Amino acid sequence: MSLAPWQQRVYAQACEAIDAGRLAHGILFCGPVQLGKRAVAERLAxxxxxxxxxxxxxxxxxxxxxxxxxxxxxxxxRIISLVLNKEGTRLRTEIVIEQIRELSEKLTLTPQYGGAQVVILDPADAINHAACNALLKTLEEPVPGRYLWLVTANPARLPATIRSRCQKLEFRLPARDEALAWLCEQGHAKTTASEALDAARGHPGLAHAWLQDGSLKLRREVANDLGKLSKGELAVVETAQRWVADEFGPLRLRFAADLALAEASGLTDPVRTRTLAAWFDAVNRTRDLLRTTIRADLAVADLLLAWRGDGVQTAGRSRG
Ligand SMILES: [Zn+2]
Known part of the structure; x- marks a missing residue:
C-alpha cells in the first residue's frame, strides 16, 4: 500500500530522525481523523x-x-486499542490500566528478533486516568530501541505531562490540488471528488470516505430538502421524520450545519449571517440532543420550523 503524499512527508521526516538517532522513545502522531496517522505509524514500525x-x-x-x-x-x-467489554457485546470507550501494564511489560522485554520493540497506542486520548499514570511512568523510563507511539486526533485531551514527554509528528490537511489529485487516484471522478472535498472542507480522507459510503449523496439530499423547505415545497414534520428514520440522522444534521455555514460565509448581509449562525448553533445543539432519549423527530421538526420561519430562504441552496 502506498502512502498518500501528506503521509509520505511525515513518514520521511520520521525516517530521517530514526536514521540520525534523533527519534524519541515516545512519539505523538497527531492531526485530524482519517489522514492516515495509524498507517504511517505502522509503516514506520x-x-x-x-x-x-x-x-x-x-x-x-x-x-x-x-x-x-x-x-x-x-x-x-503490539497495537493497544479499545477492546470488547467483559460481556463481549460492545467496545469499551476507554483504554484501561491493565492494557497499559501489558504495554509496559512488553517494552521491558528483550526484542525476540534482536531489533526494536514497537507498541502503538490508538486512540491514545481514550486512556483513562489510572492508565494515564501508568503510561507516564513508562514514558519516563525509556529503553533504547523500544518505541511507544501514541496516535490521536485529540492531543489536547491528553495530560500535558504525557504530551511533554513525546516528540510530536503532526499531520496536516494537504493543499487542495494535492488532495484532489489523490482522490482521483483513488478512482473518483474529478467533479464529484471536488464536490466531496469542498463538503469535507479540504479533508481528503473524509471526502474519500463520504464518496465511498454514499454520504455525499446524503449531503445533496439534505441541501435539496433545505431548499424545498424554505420554499414551502416540503412539509416540516414529514421531513423531520424522514431525517431521523435511519441511523444517519446525526450525519444529516452535520451536513445541514455545514450547509448553513457555507452559505453564511458567502453573505455580506449581517442580519442574515447572524440568522444562519444562530441556526448553525441550533443544529449542533439538536445533534447533541439526538444522543439523549428525546423524541428525535420533534427536536428536528423544531429545527426545520426555525429554518423555514427565520426567513433564511436561500440558505439551503446547494453549493454543488
Ligand atoms: Zn523485511
Missing part, C-alpha cells in the same frame, strides 16, 4: 522491524520480520 531493508531504506516485504509483521504476529510489535 515495519521499517524498524525489517531485517533486510531495500537500498532506499524501505521494508523489504520478504524477510521473516516483514512476514510476521504483515501476518500481524510479530512478537516485538
Amino acid at each position: 515495519q521499517r524498524l522491524l525489517c531485517t533486510a531493508r531495500t537500498s532506499d531504506g524501505e521494508p523489504c516485504g520478504g524477510c521473516r520480520g516483514c512476514q510476521l509483521f504483515v501476518a500481524g504476529t510479530h512478537p516485538d510489535y
Whole structure:
C-alpha cells in the first residue's frame, strides 16, 4: 500500500530522525481523523522491524520480520486499542490500566528478533486516568530501541505531562490540488471528488470516505430538502421524520450545519449571517440532543420550523 503524499512527508521526516538517532522513545502522531496517522505509524514500525531493508531504506516485504509483521504476529510489535467489554457485546470507550501494564511489560522485554520493540497506542486520548499514570511512568523510563507511539486526533485531551514527554509528528490537511489529485487516484471522478472535498472542507480522507459510503449523496439530499423547505415545497414534520428514520440522522444534521455555514460565509448581509449562525448553533445543539432519549423527530421538526420561519430562504441552496 502506498502512502498518500501528506503521509509520505511525515513518514520521511520520521525516517530521517530514526536514521540520525534523533527519534524519541515516545512519539505523538497527531492531526485530524482519517489522514492516515495509524498507517504511517505502522509503516514506520515495519521499517524498524525489517531485517533486510531495500537500498532506499524501505521494508523489504520478504524477510521473516516483514512476514510476521504483515501476518500481524510479530512478537516485538503490539497495537493497544479499545477492546470488547467483559460481556463481549460492545467496545469499551476507554483504554484501561491493565492494557497499559501489558504495554509496559512488553517494552521491558528483550526484542525476540534482536531489533526494536514497537507498541502503538490508538486512540491514545481514550486512556483513562489510572492508565494515564501508568503510561507516564513508562514514558519516563525509556529503553533504547523500544518505541511507544501514541496516535490521536485529540492531543489536547491528553495530560500535558504525557504530551511533554513525546516528540510530536503532526499531520496536516494537504493543499487542495494535492488532495484532489489523490482522490482521483483513488478512482473518483474529478467533479464529484471536488464536490466531496469542498463538503469535507479540504479533508481528503473524509471526502474519500463520504464518496465511498454514499454520504455525499446524503449531503445533496439534505441541501435539496433545505431548499424545498424554505420554499414551502416540503412539509416540516414529514421531513423531520424522514431525517431521523435511519441511523444517519446525526450525519444529516452535520451536513445541514455545514450547509448553513457555507452559505453564511458567502453573505455580506449581517442580519442574515447572524440568522444562519444562530441556526448553525441550533443544529449542533439538536445533534447533541439526538444522543439523549428525546423524541428525535420533534427536536428536528423544531429545527426545520426555525429554518423555514427565520426567513433564511436561500440558505439551503446547494453549493454543488
Ligand atoms: Zn523485511
